[in-house]
Amino acid sequence: MTPAVPTAPPALLRTAAELDALARPAGAERAVVMTMGALHEGHASLIRAARAAAGADGQVVVTVFVNPLQFGEAADLDRYPRTLDADLEIAGAAGADAVFAPGVDEVYPGGEPQVRITAGPMGERLEGAARPGHFDGMLTVVAKLLHLTRPDEAFYGQKDAQQLALIRRMARDLNFGVRITGVPTVRDPDGLALSSRNRFLSAEERRTALALPRALFAARDRLAAQQALHERARATAPGGDRAAGLNRLGEVRAAADAQAVALVRPGGAPAAVRAAARLILDEAAGRGRPPLALDYLALIDPADFTEIPDDRESGEAILAVAARVGDTRLIDNIPLTFGALT
Numbered sequence: 001m002t003p004a005v006p007t008a009p010p011a012l013l014r015t016a017a018e019l020d021a022l023a024r025p026a027g028a029e030r031a032v033v034m035t036m037g038a039l040h041e042g043h044a045s046l047i048r049a050a051r052a053a054a055g056a057d058g059q060v061v062v063t064v065f066v067n068p069l070q071f072g073e074a075a076d077l078d079r080y081p082r083t084l085d086a087d088l089e090i091a092g093a094a095g096a097d098a099v100f101a102p103g104v105d106e107v108y109p110g111g112e113p114q115v116r117i118t119a120g121p122m123g124e125r126l127e128g129a130a131r132p133g134h135f136d137g138m139l140t141v142v143a144k145l146l147h148l149t150r151p152d153e154a155f156y157g158q159k160d161a162q163q164l165a166l167i168r169r170m171a172r173d174l175n176f177g178v179r180i181t182g183v184p185t186v187r188d189p190d191g192l193a194l195s196s197r198n199r200f201l202s203a204e205e206r207r208t209a210l211a212l213p214r215a216l217f218a219a220r221d222r223l224a225a226q227q228a229l230h231e232r233a234r235a236t237a238p239g240g241d242r243a244a245g246l247n248r249l250g251e252v253r254a255a256a257d258a259q260a261v262a263l264v265r266p267g268g269a270p271a272a273v274r275a276a277a278r279l280i281l282d283e284a285a286g287r288g289r290p291p292l293a294l295d296y297l298a299l300i301d302p303a304d305f306t307e308i309p310d311d312r313e314s315g316e317a318i319l320a321v322a323a324r325v326g327d328t329r330l331i332d333n334i335p336l337t338f339g340a341l342t
């Protein structure tokens with residue numbers, strides 16, 4: 001479906017009072033997309049999803065706020081790109097009715113808030129371990145922005161998978177009464193996930209950074225190949241000698257397949273997935289110019305972000321990676337589904 005795109009530029013709202021005064025169409029949905037600005041096609045895809053969900057009669061509000069509370073390193077906050085004029089254009093073209101871009105004093109009039117949201121154990125792993133306090137600061141501003149904008153539905157990118165999971169959890173645990181919707185990651189044609197921080201990469205750094213999506217795709221392909229082999233083995237000789245069964249098929253590649261099938265151990269999928277990704281990341285760490293500095297590679301349960309055990313044979317998983325290339329820290333992830341292996 002092609003969402004209706006308002007022709008007028010979005011209204012720019014700077015204060016909570018201006019946001020309160022924004023007329024809400026009677027009976028219509030309000031959808032919100034929260035950003036830190038420096039909008040790109042990933043944000044535009046969130047805004048288009050919000051527009052499609054709210055419908056032509058609904059209202060789409062985009063927030064632009066660089067939240068100091070969720071930054072650890074002062075340098076990261078200082079160099080965070082601020083491009084409001086371009087943001088208004090991108091937001092309008094993607095279907096936003098209004099852009100709420102408050103200053104720090106508007107959001108935190110009394111200085112840093114004393115009372116904050118705590119992310120809990122899920123917020124201490126992976127990104128939480130690498131960026132202490134990040135998720136408490138993120139959830140605190142998301143809670144504030146949800147109260148200020150009062151949406152029916154709010155949209156977040158799956159690229160920030162742990163953030164999305166925590167926002168869902170906060171909305172459920174604390175009864176926020178808002179629908180939280182995840183939107184798939186938008187990538188450049190070379191595979192790199194769009195991120196406002198990509199602009200800091202030199203051409204050489206970007207080449208090294210491509211190891212992130214390549215590692216994730218290699219892991220996805222390894223899992224698909226392994227699951228296909230298991231399916232094949234099961235179909236060929238249910239309960240019997242799988243290698244012999246494949247040979248009986250008399251296909252051109254049967255012998256090679258049979259050997260591969262014989263090598264596949266049930267329950268080996270998590271280890272195989274990690275190994276496939278690891279190979280590419282290790283190569284970029286050792287031979288990349290500049291090298292990639294791996295922060296973590298984790299195969300996790302989306303429910304609580306704990307590591308998936310090696311004997312897990314079915315269910316949903318997320319393969320997540322974080323790495324530094326030069327001065328720029330990048331994250332990426334891919335959802336995976338483990339089939340029931342026999």
Ligand SMILES: Nc1ncnc2c1ncn2[C@@H]1O[C@H](COP(=O)(O)OP(=O)(O)OP(=O)(O)O)[C@@H](O)[C@H]1O
Nearest residue numbers: 035036042156157159160185186193194195196197
């Ligand atoms: N490539 C992408 N595809 C889909 N959604 C994205 C993408 N990049 C960011 N988002 C989502 O946009 C929203 C705002 O994110 P944010 O403004 O932090 O952008 P960003 O590009 O991720 O910036 P940075 O990575 O530098 O923090 C978040 O919900 C985030 O998950």
Ligand SMILES: CC(C)(CO)[C@@H](O)C(=O)[O-]
Nearest residue numbers: 034035036067138141142
């Ligand atoms: C959700 C968010 C806007 C809160 O500052 C931020 O973490 C982001 O841009 O993903």
Ligand code: BAL
Nearest residue numbers: 036070071134160163
């Ligand atoms: N993109 C998630 C927000 C952050 O990096 O601080």
